[in-house]
Amino acid sequence: MRKFLALLLGFAFAAAVGAQGHNMHCDQTQCEKGHKDTLTLSSHVKFGDVVVAPGEYQVMCQTKRVSLTRKSGQVRALDVECQGAMLPDKVARTVLQTSTDASGMKVADKLLLKGSHMEHVFK
Numbered sequence: 001m002r003k004f005l006a007l008l009l010g011f012a013f014a015a016a017v018g019a020q021g022h023n024m025h026c027d028q029t030q031c032e033k034g035h036k037d038t039l040t041l042s043s044h045v046k047f048g049d050v051v052v053a054p055g056e057y058q059v060m061c062q063t064k065r066v067s068l069t070r071k072s073g074q075v076r077a078l079d080v081e082c083q084g085a086m087l088p089d090k091v092a093r094t095v096l097q098t099s100t101d102a103s104g105m106k107v108a109d110k111l112l113l114k115g116s117h118m119e120h121v122f123k
Contacts, residue, residue: 035116036060037094039068045098047108048122052077059094061113066120084110084119091116 039059045052047068057068057077068078097110111120 034060034062035113037114038071039094039096039111041096043106045096045106045108046101047078048080050078050080051105059111059113061111061116061118061120066111066122080122082111082120082122084121087112087117087119089117 037059038056040056041052041054043054047066052068056071058071060067060069061082064082066078066080066082067076069076091112091114093112094114095112096108097112098106099109101107108122111122113120
């Protein structure tokens with residue numbers, strides 16, 4: 001019986017340590033692994049204070065930070081903190097919602113990343 005309990009505690013400890021190794025989005029009730037996808041920008045887009053040039057990027061969300069890495073050359077164009085709410089369902093496809101500021105520049109308002117339960121809002 002003692003060996004069984006020791007084995008059970010060992011498995012529980014290993015599972016807890018293994019779960020901490022994943023990148024997570026967390027709020028007080030839910031957590032989610034990081035996600036990545038391809039995002040193509042057809043014009044300059046402002047993310048917070050950073051303007052990103054047109055091109056094809058790998059977008060990756062890791063623990064409430066979003067990064068854009070240019071596919072040609074692997075240059076990181078953006079690494080910013082984002083905020084957002086948890087969504088009830090996984091996002092079916094990656095969508096960047098933009099608005100236009102007074103100067104005519106596109107501004108990133110919200111990023112929905114395929115497979116994620118979180119909306120990413122930039123301020």
